Amino acid sequence: MTNEETVSxxxxxxxxxxxxxxxxxxxxxxxxxxxxxxxxxxRNTVSNTLRASGAVANEGVNITKDVVxxxxxxxxxxxxxxxxxxKSVAKGxxxxxxxxxxxxxxxxxxxxxxxxxxxxxxxxxxxxxARRAVDxxxxxxxxxxxxxxxxxxxxxxxxxxxxxxxxxxxxxxxxDMLVGVVEGIxxxxxxxxxKAKTSISEEKTSEKETGEIPEVTTxxxxxx
Numbered sequence: 001m002t003n004e005e006t007v008s009x010x011x012x013x014x015x016x017x018x019x020x021x022x023x024x025x026x027x028x029x030x031x032x033x034x035x036x037x038x039x040x041x042x043r044n045t046v047s048n049t050l051r052a053s054g055a056v057a058n059e060g061v062n063i064t065k066d067v068v069x070x071x072x073x074x075x076x077x078x079x080x081x082x083x084x085x086x087k088s089v090a091k092g093x094x095x096x097x098x099x100x101x102x103x104x105x106x107x108x109x110x111x112x113x114x115x116x117x118x119x120x121x122x123x124x125x126x127x128x129x130a131r132r133a134v135d136x137x138x139x140x141x142x143x144x145x146x147x148x149x150x151x152x153x154x155x156x157x158x159x160x161x162x163x164x165x166x167x168x169x170x171x172x173x174x175x176d177m178l179v180g181v182v183e184g185i186x187x188x189x190x191x192x193x194x195k196a197k198t199s200i201s202e203e204k205t206s207e208k209e210t211g212e213i214p215e216v217t218t219x220x221x222x223x224x
Contacts, residue, residue: 035088042067042092047099060102061110064093068114072122082124083132086115090136094151098144108137108151109158116162116174126166127173130159134178 046063053059071089075082090111097107112133119129134155141151156178163170 031084035084038085038088039092039095042071042089043096043099046093046096050097050100050102060097060107064097064107064110065114067093068111068118072115072118076122082119082122083128086119086129086132087136087139090115090133091140092136094137094140095144098140098146104141104144104146105151105154108141109154111137112155112158113162116159116170117165120166120170126163126170127177130163130174131177134159 046067049063050059053063068089071085072082075085093107093111094104098104112130115133116126116130118124119126134152137155138148138152141148159174159178160171163174
């Protein structure tokens with residue numbers, strides 16, 4: 001290959017990369033706009049419906065179920081979009097319920113349960129849908145100034161409970177997926193999520209610092 005051919009190929013790759021970059025940027029901006037529209041649609045629909053019913057406490061859960069079902073049905077008709085839309089729908093529901101003073105915690109659990117159940121029914125990735133739903137709930141709770149730890153715990157528990165009705169494999173997949181989601185949120189769903197095992201080196205360090213040997217370790221040494 002001559003020097004001229006090498007330069008031409010390099011320029012071609014550069015142009016192709018630029019075209020793809022610009023296309024991806026445009027698409028991602030489009031996705032962000034779509035997600036914002038879904039959040040707004042769901043938020044307004046939920047809040048307006050609850051105001052019209054005049055029974056926020058009683059109707060919050062029912063309307064949440066209805067909205068989640070409607071969103072899943074929409075993705076079935078289109079043939080795609082469940083994973084993309086789940087976060088936006090979850091976020092919109094939480095914000096809509098908050099707008100009228102409803103119980104965000106109760107609704108959070110219901111959103112995630114409905115999303116996981118719906119994902120299983122249409123053959124979607126249950127763990128990924130659960131992740132998106134919990135992400136949406138947490139993001140909305142942060143924006144409205146709610147108790148993130150409390151709401152996240154309810155959402156995670158709801159996801160695991162819904163997965164339990166599907167099977168052990170689904171439960172494991174959901175737990176594994178959500179461990180990363182709640183990382184950094186203090187004590188969130190500690191009872192529901194698997195705890196990290198203490199390493200041997202950490203145990204030895206602890207013994208040196210405290211000068212005490214755990215009772216379990218003493219018994220195990222005695223048996224040897």
